[in-house]
Amino acid sequence: MRGPNWRGRSLRVALAITGALAWVCQGYDQALMNGLLTLPTFEAAFPSISTATPALAAKHSTLQGTAVALYAVGAAVGAASCYFIGDRLGRKWTTFAAACIVLIGVLLQATSFQLAQLIIGRIITGYGVGTFTATIPTWVGESTEAHQRGSLIMLEGSAAIFGIMLVGWMELGFYYVPHSEVSWRFPIAFQAVFVLLVVSAVPFLEESPRWLLSKNRIAEARVVIARLEDVPEDSSIVAARLQSYQTSLELDSQGYSSNPFAKTPNRHLHRTILAIALNAFSQMAGINLIVFYSTSILEHSLGYSAHLARVIAGCLQTWQFFTATSAVFLIDRFGRRKLLLLGAIGMCIANAGLAGLQSHHVTSTIAGGCLFFEFMALFCFPIGYFLVPFLYSAEIAPLRVRSQVTAMSGCTNWLFNFLVAEVTPKAIDSIGWRYYLVYVCTNATAAVFIYFFLPETKNRTLEDVDAFFIGSKGPFEPVRDSHRFVAGTLEDYDLEKKVKETPDERIEYIPKHDD
Numbered sequence: 001m002r003g004p005n006w007r008g009r010s011l012r013v014a015l016a017i018t019g020a021l022a023w024v025c026q027g028y029d030q031a032l033m034n035g036l037l038t039l040p041t042f043e044a045a046f047p048s049i050s051t052a053t054p055a056l057a058a059k060h061s062t063l064q065g066t067a068v069a070l071y072a073v074g075a076a077v078g079a080a081s082c083y084f085i086g087d088r089l090g091r092k093w094t095t096f097a098a099a100c101i102v103l104i105g106v107l108l109q110a111t112s113f114q115l116a117q118l119i120i121g122r123i124i125t126g127y128g129v130g131t132f133t134a135t136i137p138t139w140v141g142e143s144t145e146a147h148q149r150g151s152l153i154m155l156e157g158s159a160a161i162f163g164i165m166l167v168g169w170m171e172l173g174f175y176y177v178p179h180s181e182v183s184w185r186f187p188i189a190f191q192a193v194f195v196l197l198v199v200s201a202v203p204f205l206e207e208s209p210r211w212l213l214s215k216n217r218i219a220e221a222r223v224v225i226a227r228l229e230d231v232p233e234d235s236s237i238v239a240a241r242l243q244s245y246q247t248s249l250e251l252d253s254q255g256y257s258s259n260p261f262a263k264t265p266n267r268h269l270h271r272t273i274l275a276i277a278l279n280a281f282s283q284m285a286g287i288n289l290i291v292f293y294s295t296s297i298l299e300h301s302l303g304y305s306a307h308l309a310r311v312i313a314g315c316l317q318t319w320q321f322f323t324a325t326s327a328v329f330l331i332d333r334f335g336r337r338k339l340l341l342l343g344a345i346g347m348c349i350a351n352a353g354l355a356g357l358q359s360h361h362v363t364s365t366i367a368g369g370c371l372f373f374e375f376m377a378l379f380c381f382p383i384g385y386f387l388v389p390f391l392y393s394a395e396i397a398p399l400r401v402r403s404q405v406t407a408m409s410g411c412t413n414w415l416f417n418f419l420v421a422e423v424t425p426k427a428i429d430s431i432g433w434r435y436y437l438v439y440v441c442t443n444a445t446a447a448v449f450i451y452f453f454l455p456e457t458k459n460r461t462l463e464d465v466d467a468f469f470i471g472s473k474g475p476f477e478p479v480r481d482s483h484r485f486v487a488g489t490l491e492d493y494d495l496e497k498k499v500k501e502t503p504d505e506r507i508e509y510i511p512k513h514d515d
Contacts (some may be wrong), residue, residue: 008230016152020159028163035171069421074126079410081132086403102128110189111212134410139438142208150331157387165317275393275409281446283416285440324382335458339384346380348443355436457481
């Protein structure tokens with residue numbers, strides 16, 4: 001059957017929308033348990049994780065945290081698996097395989113009658129979603145132009161928050177179907193709609209031209225570039241793109257290593273550490289207290305009724321969706337560094353406010369103040385801290401090891417996601433408001449890390465980003481050089497002058513023309 005003939009902008013947009021549909025599942029399934037945990041029919045089906053009464057809370061909180069958090073373990077394993085399969089299958093077919101795996105996991109969850117089956121289904125779903133998160137930002141980033149790369153990838157973040165918002169309101173609606181298991185089975189099963197759309201669209205999309213070139217499939221790369229640019233294959237634009245990608249690969253190959261931890265002239269180890277550390281910091285922001293457990297906290301800690309708690313949780317996620325959508329328009333205007341700093345500093349202030357307010361006896365006034373800081377957190381995190389770490393990891397990773405770096409950074413993101421989800425119920429039960437102080441410290445540290453070590457990548461081609469790191473001698477130099485170097489594509493610079501035969505020698509970056 002003949003598929004759609006997407007070319008140029010329509011092809012890039014189709015790729016971005018397909019990626020966004022996949023990321024709907026990331027937010028949807030991550031927030032799914034939030035409204036189900038206190039649903040009477042769900043508690044009746046899985047009584048061993050019910051915390052409906054104080055006695056049950058003390059007994060079942062650890063198992064509940066594990067049941068929720070094992071989804072993130074599956075996602076971490078899925079992201080890590082891309083280290084081995086990402087470069088073998090390519091961006092396109094890795095995404096397709098992940099969608100099929102998610103579909104299996106959703107089916108297992110929706111048909112669960114025992115806790116073990118539910119947990120296995122969540123792990124399998126997480127595996128597929130983790131593979132999405134380690135692959136799709138790279139696929140979109142390698143197939144789009146520098147000036148629109150950020151906004152197209154940030155569509156995925158907006159879609160993920162849409163998934164969180166959608167499942168929140170859906171669970172509120174099914175809360176009024178109190179005596180039927182449809183109230184929790186339908187919300188689980190509904191996400192299959194998005195997965196089926198991904199499975200249907202992926203075969204008609206193009207593979208990443210940079211990945212094709214890294215596999216020496218030059219003829220195929222030429223065809224894909226022509227389709228992405230909507231020009232003939234013999235166009236000078238296609239020739240220039242091929243030349244720039246090949247130059248980047250040749251420069252990176254001077255390190256004679258495909259190891260992401262190697263100390264090459266292109267600074268593989270340095271860039272890998274930056275990607276992993278940023279993703280760890282993003283999950284140590286404290287946002288999962290709100291995303292995973294907002295309904296429980298609103299009911300049990302802040303004293304809201306079950307109905308009102310769900311309404312407020314839905315409002316929180318709706319607000320988060322609008323702020324995440326605004327990031328689509330902000331990322332290529334203000335850049336990655338400013339949004340990351342907004343996320344870190346904003347989350348630091350929000351956690352400090354929540355700690356200070358909840359250190360006193362909770363009244364209606366204090367509960368309202370807590371809501372202010374929760375809305376603040378869901379303003380700062382979606383804009384600066386939700387998807388930017390995935391985007392940034394793909395941007396700073398060298399092409400030869402990009403799959404490995406994004407796999408490790410995605411795995412790190414999910415492992416810390418699991419850590420927070422696992423310890424949160426016990427931590428709230430044990431130390432209460434002091435738990436927020438942990439995230440005050442981690443966010444303050446993250447702000448310092450972002451400011452001193454992460455160069456700006458806005459409006460830079462992926463090959464230009466290489467120029468920040470090639471030949472630099474210290475961890476502070478890429479940030480300095482990113483401010484010095486004039487923005488442009490690789491064709492505007494003689495990048496070969498930056499790398500000499502002796503990698504230890506510092507070489508200046510020399511534009512081919514005066515700007």
